[in-house]
Amino acid sequence: MTTARTLDSTFAALADPTRRAILARLSLGEASVNELAEPFAMSQPAISKHLKVLELAGLISRGRDAQRRPCRIEAAPLAQASGWLDNYRRFWEHSFAQLDDLLEELKAEQAAAKKSTKRRNTKGDKT
């Protein structure tokens, strides 16, 4: 697969909450279809369909054991997706930095307001 087609199938596979939950479960260790179906209150065929999408995207592989065929995470496509997103990191880091600046400004304004209120109250005491 080309990089573009890998990214297409990786992002499409990740665009579903059940498939992301399956990957989260598999991040704890290998699991069979039955073990994966259990917590989802989903039929085994429904889970199998999701597993097929993940397998075609190269995000999981299945073991050879004919009975269990345990699923495991394959991380290479996730690394590629993360690498693609990294090209945009400067945008969100920039936004976070702006948010930080804004918070600092607000804090400084609040501190200045407090100080001036205090000064006015002190003056009030004197008169």
Added chain:
Amino acid sequence: MTTARTLDSTFAALADPTRRAILARLSLGEASVNELAEPFAMSQPAISKHLKVLELAGLISRGRDAQRRPCRIEAAPLAQASGWLDNYRRFWEHSFAQLDDLLEELKAEQAAAKKSTKRRNTKGDKT
């Protein structure tokens, strides 16, 4: 939107090469629909459809200028997607480490093979 729904729409929006190319173009600066359509040999309505998907996913925003309505990247959903993928970083870093070990082993084997060939050749010279 909940985190799960944001991730759904972000990953779905990113699963298309034209939409990723639009974001790449916008990473260089704001652009109008016309400017975006130009390099893609795509009709303006086709580009507008992709922009709608990106806008609904919160990945771009449109300017107020009624004529141009320039598009710009909004990075927050990208940051969230990157954060989700980070949960799996240990898997690909582990794979890369294994690959490194394998390469080191191969290099060591090659060096050993070279050495033994050299020794054999030197012996051959003597006899």
